[in-house]
Amino acid sequence: MAIVTGWVAFVVTVATIACIYGLLTIGLNLQFGFTGLLNFGHVAFFAAGAYTAAIVSMPPPGTVPGARYMIGLAVPMPAGLLLTLAAATLMGGVLAALIGVSAIRLESHYLAIATFALAGIFYDVLVNERWLTNGTFGMTQVPKPLRATLGADAWALAYLLFAAATLAVVYLLVGRLLEAPFGRVLRGVRESTAAAEMLGKDTDRIKLVAFSLGGAIAGLAGGVYAHYIGSVVTGQFVAGVTFTVWAALLLGGVASHRGAVVGAFILVAFQQSTRFITTAYDAAVAAFPDTLGVVLTALAAPLPGHPAFLPSVRFMIIGLLFILVIRFRPAGVLGDPQEVTVMGSEE
Amino acid sequence: MVDLSGLAQALTFGLIEASVIALGAVGLTLSYGVTRFINFAYGEFLAWGAFTVVFLVAIAPALPLPLAVAVAVVAVGFMGVAVSGAFFEPIADRGGLPLLITSIGVAFVLRYLLVAIASTDARSLPVPLQRPVEWMGVGLTPVQAVVIGVAALAMLAIHGVLQYTTLGTVMRATSGNRELATVAGIDTEAVVRRTWVISAGAAALAGVLYTVLYAPVRPTFGFGYLIIIFAATLLGGIGRPYGAMLGAVLIGVTISVGSAYLSPAYDQAYAFIVLVVVLLVRPEGIRRGTF
Numbered sequence: 001m002a003i004v005t006g007w008v009a010f011v012v013t014v015a016t017i018a019c020i021y022g023l024l025t026i027g028l029n030l031q032f033g034f035t036g037l038l039n040f041g042h043v044a045f046f047a048a049g050a051y052t053a054a055i056v057s058m059p060p061p062g063t064v065p066g067a068r069y070m071i072g073l074a075v076p077m078p079a080g081l082l083l084t085l086a087a088a089t090l091m092g093g094v095l096a097a098l099i100g101v102s103a104i105r106l107e108s109h110y111l112a113i114a115t116f117a118l119a120g121i122f123y124d125v126l127v128n129e130r131w132l133t134n135g136t137f138g139m140t141q142v143p144k145p146l147r148a149t150l151g152a153d154a155w156a157l158a159y160l161l162f163a164a165a166t167l168a169v170v171y172l173l174v175g176r177l178l179e180a181p182f183g184r185v186l187r188g189v190r191e192s193t194a195a196a197e198m199l200g201k202d203t204d205r206i207k208l209v210a211f212s213l214g215g216a217i218a219g220l221a222g223g224v225y226a227h228y229i230g231s232v233v234t235g236q237f238v239a240g241v242t243f244t245v246w247a248a249l250l251l252g253g254v255a256s257h258r259g260a261v262v263g264a265f266i267l268v269a270f271q272q273s274t275r276f277i278t279t280a281y282d283a284a285v286a287a288f289p290d291t292l293g294v295v296l297t298a299l300a301a302p303l304p305g306h307p308a309f310l311p312s313v314r315f316m317i318i319g320l321l322f323i324l325v326i327r328f329r330p331a332g333v334l335g336d337p338q339e340v341t342v343m344g345s346e347e
Numbered sequence: 348m349v350d351l352s353g354l355a356q357a358l359t360f361g362l363i364e365a366s367v368i369a370l371g372a373v374g375l376t377l378s379y380g381v382t383r384f385i386n387f388a389y390g391e392f393l394a395w396g397a398f399t400v401v402f403l404v405a406i407a408p409a410l411p412l413p414l415a416v417a418v419a420v421v422a423v424g425f426m427g428v429a430v431s432g433a434f435f436e437p438i439a440d441r442g443g444l445p446l447l448i449t450s451i452g453v454a455f456v457l458r459y460l461l462v463a464i465a466s467t468d469a470r471s472l473p474v475p476l477q478r479p480v481e482w483m484g485v486g487l488t489p490v491q492a493v494v495i496g497v498a499a500l501a502m503l504a505i506h507g508v509l510q511y512t513t514l515g516t517v518m519r520a521t522s523g524n525r526e527l528a529t530v531a532g533i534d535t536e537a538v539v540r541r542t543w544v545i546s547a548g549a550a551a552l553a554g555v556l557y558t559v560l561y562a563p564v565r566p567t568f569g570f571g572y573l574i575i576i577f578a579a580t581l582l583g584g585i586g587r588p589y590g591a592m593l594g595a596v597l598i599g600v601t602i603s604v605g606s607a608y609l610s611p612a613y614d615q616a617y618a619f620i621v622l623v624v625v626l627l628v629r630p631e632g633i634r635r636g637t638f
Contacts, residue, residue: 106626109385109443117574117619128612243451306466312459322452323434326445
């Protein structure tokens with residue numbers, strides 16, 4: 001049953017990853033867009049969730065050749081999926097709460113540095129504490145629930161539906177929260193911590209709650225990701241992830257709940273589709289060997305041939321996206337310019 | 348007494364690393380003084396400095412290394428001006444946050460432009476491998492001694508510019524209050540440009556020294572080292588060059604002693620623990636003095 005081949009398989013993959021990034025962006029938007037907290041360590045919460053899901057569901061180390069990790073709880077799938085995702089969410093939230101307790105009082109720009117550095121240290125922990133994480137080799141046997149029963153194609157579709165449902169539930173829950181009085185308090189803290197305090201709000205506690213909720217959502221994203229990819233490796237959790245999520249949020253529109261998800265979908269689609277530039281180039285050169293092929297070959301000749309070239313161009317475009325959105329359209333695609341005061345001049 | 352010489356060795360390694368950190372931290376803090384935003388792109392100037400020298404040496408092997416370093420420092424200094432003029436100055440009136448986020452985009456562009464040119468391969472500079480010279484149980488290679496000497500001279504030069512030149516006076520005035528300095532007839536835009544030359548040039552030199560000490564390095568090393576430079580800068584009080592020098596020594600020694608006595612796997616973490624303690628002891632944030 002090979003209905004899910006070629007372009008369809010590609011679209012399914014992109015959509016699933018976009019759902020996961022949508023969760024990440026919703027979490028970051030809760031922290032930065034609505035509460036004004038500069039979190040530059042988002043990837044740490046994502047990683048905490050992914051590793052928690054892996055540790056809860058991986059087979060015990062004795063049964064995996066070359067294993068250096070010591071804990072694998074092997075909860076049975078698919079019923080255990082809810083348990084691993086709950087644990088992932090909890091761990092993302094707990095890590096955010098721990099970081100928040102020490103750092104949340106910092107002035108916004110120092111919070112940016114503190115979260116950025118803490119994520120770097122968390123990465124060092126993942127690399128070095130092999131007993132827990134299997135080091136750089138990674139946890140490569142995270143179960144994909146129902147994969148054996150459904151077969152590869154049907155499973156890919158089923159998991160997309162599951163990821164989309166998770167995104168929808170989180171989207172609706174967070175949307176309700178933002179409409180509720182609590183959402184107004186968050187915006188109040190963002191606009192003026194001093195004014196919120198004048199009104200008797202415990203701003204440190206409110207910031208901590210928002211920060212932890214954002215971390216928990218990122219942790220959930222990590223759990224969904226771990227069971228989708230089937231392996232959790234340190235190289236997946238570098239600082240670039242944090243800034244990809246930031247780019248998605250800026251693009252979609254800071255403080256726009258809908259924009260966060262739209263931004264994630266646009267960005268992931270862009271990132272994944274650039275993988276096909278070389279394929280398209282080869283096809284074009286092969287299809288038109290005379291005119292277009294000669295022109296293309298001549299154009300591409302001075303470019304460096306090393307394998308890091310195209311990925312680095314992709315990251316340069318993401319960097320330009322930061323610069324251009326901030327400069328020309330701080331509200332992003334869907335943001336409300338009235339709400340995006342966090343991007344304007346500060347007090 | 349074995350322990351004592353081990354400690355002395357760890358302190359020496361700390362001072363060697365501190366000379367790299369100090370150059371980076373002073374450069375970062377100087378540009379913060381006149382621009383008032385936290386620049387996440389600063390680490391890329393270290394990488395561009397190091398790789399400009401790598402490129403120069405590859406193109407012209409006959410070029411003496413010190414001359415290649417000087418060319419790279421000047422080139423990256425002007426690159427700093429160009430980057431500021433293209434990306435930072437146009438939104439300078441929008442406050443610190445848009446500038447900070449823009450600096451992340453700039454970091455990505457600079458970093459991956461370098462990767463696109465140079466690939467991710469690790470490179471070295473043509474510096475001879477040397478045996479350490481032992482002195483009272485502390486080993487130091489001549490190259491390491493040169494690194495400390497170059498950093499110390501650069502610090503002295505920056506001190507001289509700040510205290511004894513007109514540029515230093517207007518830099519301090521601009522750092523203290525840019526609007527007031529403008530009203531007083533200082534061409535603050537020119538001051539910002541000149542500060543960027545010094546700031547990015549110092550970063551380039553720091554990147555070269557880093558490569559001399561820890562080669563081979565990849566073009567992405569600057570972003571990772573940024574945390575350590577931030578730690579020294581904030582420890583000294585951001586915007587305060589002399590504080591940054593002191594902060595660099597403390598961070599360098601902390602990293603070195605931590606690596607020697609606890610675990611070398613967490614060198615960045617030691618720098619950051621110091622940073623967190625400083626931030627927590629002064630929850631209002633580190634005071635922003637002038638100089």
